[in-house]
Amino acid sequence: VIVGKFRMQRRTLLRGMAGAVLALPALEIMEAPRAQAYGGGTPPKRFVMMYGGMSLGADGSPDLVVPDTSGLGYDLKRALLPIGAGDLPVNPGLGGQGYDVQDSVSIVTGLSIPVDTGGGIPAGGKSREFHYNGIGPQTSGMRAGAAPMEEAMGPTADQIAADALGGYPHASLSYRVQAATYVGNNATGGADGRISYRRDSDGNLQPIDPVFSPELAYASLFGAFRGPDPADAAAAQFLLQRRKSAIDLVHHKLEALIPRLGMADRARLDRHLDEIRGLEQRLDAIPPTGEGDCAKPPDPGADPAVAGAAVEYNGEGGGGSGYSDEELRATILFDLIAMAFACDQTRSAAVRMTFTQSFLQMGPLIGVESDLHAIGHNGMQEGYADGVGWHVKHFARLIAKLRDMHDIDGTPLLDHTAVVLMFEGGHGYDAETNTDGLLAHSSENMVVLIGGRAGGLNQSGGRHLVMPGWHPANVVVSALHAVGAVQDETLGEVQGKIPELFG
Amino acid sequence: VGATTNLDLGPKLGGRACACAIAAVLGGCYSGLSGGADDEDDGSGSAADDAAGDGDGSSGATSDGEPGGVEPPVDRVARSGLRRLTVREYDDTLRDILLDDGVAAAQQLPVDSLTPFDNDYTHQIASGGLIDATEYLAARAADRLLADSVRRDQVVGCQPATPDDEACMRTFVAAFGRRALRRPLSEDEIVEYLHGTGGSGGALDHAAGAGDFFVGVDTIVRTMLQEPEFLYRVEIGTPIPGEPGVFALSSFEVATRLSYLVWGTTPDDSLLDLAEADGLADTDSVREAALDMLDDPRAVARIARFHAMWLGYVLLPHTAELSGAMQTETTALVERVVFADQRPWQDLFRSSETFVSDLLAEQYGLPLPGSTEPVWVDYGETGRQGILSHGSFLSIGAKFNDTSPVQRGKFVRERLFCQPLEEPPDSVDVDQPVAPEGAVCKVDRFAAHEVGNCAGCHVQIDPVGFGLENYDQFGRYREFEPDNPETEADESQCAIEGKGKLEGIGEFHGPGELSDLAIEAGLLNACVMTQLVRFTVGHSEIDELDQQLVFMLLDHMGDGDFRFDELVLELVSDDAFRFRREEE
Numbered sequence A: 001v002i003v004g005k006f007r008m009q010r011r012t013l014l015r016g017m018a019g020a021v022l023a024l025p026a027l028e029i030m031e032a033p034r035a036q037a038y039g040g041g042t043p044p045k046r047f048v049m050m051y052g053g054m055s056l057g058a059d060g061s062p063d064l065v066v067p068d069t070s071g072l073g074y075d076l077k078r079a080l081l082p083i084g085a086g087d088l089p090v091n092p093g094l095g096g097q098g099y100d101v102q103d104s105v106s107i108v109t110g111l112s113i114p115v116d117t118g119g120g121i122p123a124g125g126k127s128r129e130f131h132y133n134g135i136g137p138q139t140s141g142m143r144a145g146a147a148p149m150e151e152a153m154g155p156t157a158d159q160i161a162a163d164a165l166g167g168y169p170h171a172s173l174s175y176r177v178q179a180a181t182y183v184g185n186n187a188t189g190g191a192d193g194r195i196s197y198r199r200d201s202d203g204n205l206q207p208i209d210p211v212f213s214p215e216l217a218y219a220s221l222f223g224a225f226r227g228p229d230p231a232d233a234a235a236a237q238f239l240l241q242r243r244k245s246a247i248d249l250v251h252h253k254l255e256a257l258i259p260r261l262g263m264a265d266r267a268r269l270d271r272h273l274d275e276i277r278g279l280e281q282r283l284d285a286i287p288p289t290g291e292g293d294c295a296k297p298p299d300p301g302a303d304p305a306v307a308g309a310a311v312e313y314n315g316e317g318g319g320g321s322g323y324s325d326e327e328l329r330a331t332i333l334f335d336l337i338a339m340a341f342a343c344d345q346t347r348s349a350a351v352r353m354t355f356t357q358s359f360l361q362m363g364p365l366i367g368v369e370s371d372l373h374a375i376g377h378n379g380m381q382e383g384y385a386d387g388v389g390w391h392v393k394h395f396a397r398l399i400a401k402l403r404d405m406h407d408i409d410g411t412p413l414l415d416h417t418a419v420v421l422m423f424e425g426g427h428g429y430d431a432e433t434n435t436d437g438l439l440a441h442s443s444e445n446m447v448v449l450i451g452g453r454a455g456g457l458n459q460s461g462g463r464h465l466v467m468p469g470w471h472p473a474n475v476v477v478s479a480l481h482a483v484g485a486v487q488d489e490t491l492g493e494v495q496g497k498i499p500e501l502f503g
Numbered sequence B: 001v002g003a004t005t006n007l008d009l010g011p012k013l014g015g016r017a018c019a020c021a022i023a024a025v026l027g028g029c030y031s032g033l034s035g036g037a038d039d040e041d042d043g044s045g046s047a048a049d050d051a052a053g054d055g056d057g058s059s060g061a062t063s064d065g066e067p068g069g070v071e072p073p074v075d076r077v078a079r080s081g082l083r084r085l086t087v088r089e090y091d092d093t094l095r096d097i098l099l100d101d102g103v104a105a106a107q108q109l110p111v112d113s114l115t116p117f118d119n120d121y122t123h124q125i126a127s128g129g130l131i132d133a134t135e136y137l138a139a140r141a142a143d144r145l146l147a148d149s150v151r152r153d154q155v156v157g158c159q160p161a162t163p164d165d166e167a168c169m170r171t172f173v174a175a176f177g178r179r180a181l182r183r184p185l186s187e188d189e190i191v192e193y194l195h196g197t198g199g200s201g202g203a204l205d206h207a208a209g210a211g212d213f214f215v216g217v218d219t220i221v222r223t224m225l226q227e228p229e230f231l232y233r234v235e236i237g238t239p240i241p242g243e244p245g246v247f248a249l250s251s252f253e254v255a256t257r258l259s260y261l262v263w264g265t266t267p268d269d270s271l272l273d274l275a276e277a278d279g280l281a282d283t284d285s286v287r288e289a290a291l292d293m294l295d296d297p298r299a300v301a302r303i304a305r306f307h308a309m310w311l312g313y314v315l316l317p318h319t320a321e322l323s324g325a326m327q328t329e330t331t332a333l334v335e336r337v338v339f340a341d342q343r344p345w346q347d348l349f350r351s352s353e354t355f356v357s358d359l360l361a362e363q364y365g366l367p368l369p370g371s372t373e374p375v376w377v378d379y380g381e382t383g384r385q386g387i388l389s390h391g392s393f394l395s396i397g398a399k400f401n402d403t404s405p406v407q408r409g410k411f412v413r414e415r416l417f418c419q420p421l422e423e424p425p426d427s428v429d430v431d432q433p434v435a436p437e438g439a440v441c442k443v444d445r446f447a448a449h450e451v452g453n454c455a456g457c458h459v460q461i462d463p464v465g466f467g468l469e470n471y472d473q474f475g476r477y478r479e480f481e482p483d484n485p486e487t488e489a490d491e492s493q494c495a496i497e498g499k500g501k502l503e504g505i506g507e508f509h510g511p512g513e514l515s516d517l518a519i520e521a522g523l524l525n526a527c528v529m530t531q532l533v534r535f536t537v538g539h540s541e542i543d544e545l546d547q548q549l550v551f552m553l554l555d556h557m558g559d560g561d562f563r564f565d566e567l568v569l570e571l572v573s574d575d576a577f578r579f580r581r582e583e584e
Helices: A009-019 A027-029 A032-037 A078-083 A135-140 A157-165 A214-222 A230-260 A264-283 A325-342 A372-377 A382-404 A474-483 B017-028 B036-042 B044-052 B089-097 B130-145 B150-157 B165-180 B186-197 B202-210 B214-222 B251-262 B269-276 B284-296 B297-310 B320-340 B345-349 B358-364 B405-416 B452-466 B510-520 B524-536 B544-557 B566-571
Strands: A046-052 A107-110 A173-176 A194-199 A205-208 A346-354 A417-423 A428-430 A433-440 A446-452 A463-466 B238-240 B243-248 B353-356 B375-378 B499-502 B506-509 B579-582
Touching: A009 A135, A032 B214, A046 A135, A078 A230, A078 A382, A107 A474, A107 B375, A107 B510, A135 A157, A135 A474, A157 A194, A157 A346, A157 A474, A157 B036, A173 A214, A173 A325, A173 B089, A173 B353, A214 A325, A214 B130, A230 B130, A230 B186, A230 B202, A230 B214, A230 B499, A264 B130, A325 A346, A325 A382, A372 A382, A382 A417, A446 A474, B089 B130, B089 B150, B089 B165, B130 B150, B130 B214, B150 B214, B150 B243, B150 B269, B165 B186, B165 B202, B165 B214, B165 B269, B186 B202, B202 B214, B214 B269, B251 B297, B251 B566, B269 B284, B284 B297, B284 B566, B297 B320, B297 B524, B320 B345, B320 B353, B320 B358, B345 B510, B345 B524, B353 B358, B405 B452, B405 B524, B452 B499, B506 B510, B510 B524, B524 B544, B524 B566, B544 B566
Parallel strands: A046 A346, A046 A417, A107 A463, A173 A346
Antiparallel strands: A107 A446, A194 A205, A417 A446, A428 A433, B238 B243, B243 B579, B353 B375, B499 B506
């Protein structure tokens, strides 16, 4: 078979031949994935999960997050101002106007993660240790392990959504905004800062390393984008053929190597091969060409340099370490997610905005020369609220982008999307030290923001729901329900959507 | 072989009576050291004694993987798995095979876990991000190569006469393939690169299609840099009859193992030539090769990095200028002791001089050398001595704008002495300062650790940290605690006594005396050998086989002083280095 100057690669040919049983011409089936993506003109649903490595309030002072009023038209405290239409606090990372998305954003408060009180870790719960065990129960609904580790013990919501929504060519995107831990000589590296876990083909739970390079994220999503210029399109096609040739040979050599290895090494390279197949699919997919609001985003260029470890706050200024232009990184990554949705390159995304116990230097973002963790423990009420507000700003900005971009049927992307934003902690009782008070180390009085209008979500506007006794993962279940990704309203060990979100 | 988390060095510390005493005293706290009486009878010493008798000088494996005449020392042939190149190894490998100084993959590749070393393959998992990153980085490397005609021509090694000059492309594929995959390519492989797996889509097709030979080169570079044998260190070897799961490595596999240990990068052409000539098949030849390799800047950088990861100063929580000055200081000492002066490794802990500019000299209270560039300065009568007086070490575990005696003590026990501790119960908030009611000074605030269940562990930890308290987290000397603006009390009135204790061994005051005590007790020797074994085998969990490697090193290097380069030579010239054990 000759296509242009090149004979077709073996695996592509096999795919085309397999398509013949569907009574479609071979070449047509090769282009099927994108055509199917918009098949029938019904826009697909999308899911986004965001996570911030901080609590709601600083030690010893009331939080500036939880609204005083409940229901529709809830009041916006300092940290929530980005979802409103008014002025934002004037500091480097905020400032300007809010994104005016309150009618599509609800906030659920009074949530808590059950904590081991001596009888073992309860369902969906965690140990008394504060920092590291809180993310897994929220993202997966599964109880955390006993050790102070971040690992989710079940598939995370973004992966459940990815399986259900069938995104193609990227089943899901897993990103991290904070470029490094900035912890200094206590850093442990790779296992920290993940957000996504999935079951592999053998049923084993596997972590997914998040991409934290905007440069790489752009190349992966839009590197093969075909512009309207025929010469550019031809050059892109020629480059794509070389990429395919390379990966075809890599695949071939993997298949030859794997049988020569022992069982443990085979398993490692089997997983590598699985991921190579994923890349093959991405290369085989017809690249986005620009329909509707789908357009090639501007090339973000080289990544900002990664800074060194954070300098511990000493009241005299932080010295500028611990910041790698996370503002720009967040802006680019969320822009890419929005455009990936518009171009139907994926239908599920997870974004780890900050590490657990985040040491991100907040000076450039909110004008407080300290790392996020220290701001909380040094009792800076407004500074900490602005830390929350920075996370909320990017959440609100994404919501606004999805509101303003459209599917090919002309409806806003936001009408088919659910977005959740979770945080590491709430504010109040500290189970680790069994101390009452307004403490940042608390898994009580937690909040989750949920935006979008998929599946009747926020149908009559955003509202504040006070839901004591409910788990943050119940809000995540609600988001999964909104996009049709769960049938039994269950995420891990947490069951039940919040009906009021759909009123 | 069942993996154990911790290393049991009790009986094999042998004449190291102090270390045995520690094992007995700390039995209630340390998860890795059992009671002394049991240790006397656990038999782990006999295997090492036997191992000590294993010979050297006999051959291990021939270049084609056939086992040679030597019996593998099966009691210490370490398990090994596929090891993906670390971020640093990836950068340095591309630098060497493409003559490319512009590689910086840390932004794109997944972050390596530090356990404490970055090469623990048990933590490596392939993900979509890895695959995307390796494809992207391969493309960027190819772009940079083609954009630099001088470097391009050096790497390609021939001048093409036509866009589809097969002879020149073949020359390039064979030579570059050997460097990238760390072994010679077969004829079938070369044909696949040239013409594709199904007879199409090869480098020559792309070159002809574009009318540009170097488009074919681009395709080859992109391909090879994504291949599993480039990204992973693949060891297969030849099965040893009668020893299930044990394999003799080929000479190329030995060359790769040696190169990534000593240089942290790929074997160069001369090492590959040596492997091809079957020149790494026995103890003497491996030792000789390693000796040559140690006389190379790559070895200096690698051994400095080993120390930086072990002692935790790869990253420091200070301004870039101060962190850089501290890292330079410590790296200079490692390079001086190990390479320039070839002094005993223990001199790292004894050195009476340090490498500082005015910035650090002022920080340490030393006479200013009058230089913005670091120079060697005598510590004089300051009480400082060796690496433990460096800011890079004293930065360890800083919390709440002050030192943490617990974090420092824990680091010394676990990282410097290889004495793992049990995790604190989860009812203990290790993130918050200890603050019993009414206590102001640190020694009083930590007094709660001396009673009840806490005491079992903290008696081994806190006194170590308190012995370093006269030095703050920036390495500055102090006699009083800093005031904490978050409290009403005035902590600056709290005088620091600075007296420390290694339970069961002796008391000390400051990093110099701690160093002397640790050397005398033999605590450092066993630990540096353990850490080197971890670094070599690529997994942090030490099992019985790895323990035997440590015991072998202890038997050969002894309790006293040794040179670090000789320790490396001893490890790589052991017969076990040329074998691998398959993971179960």
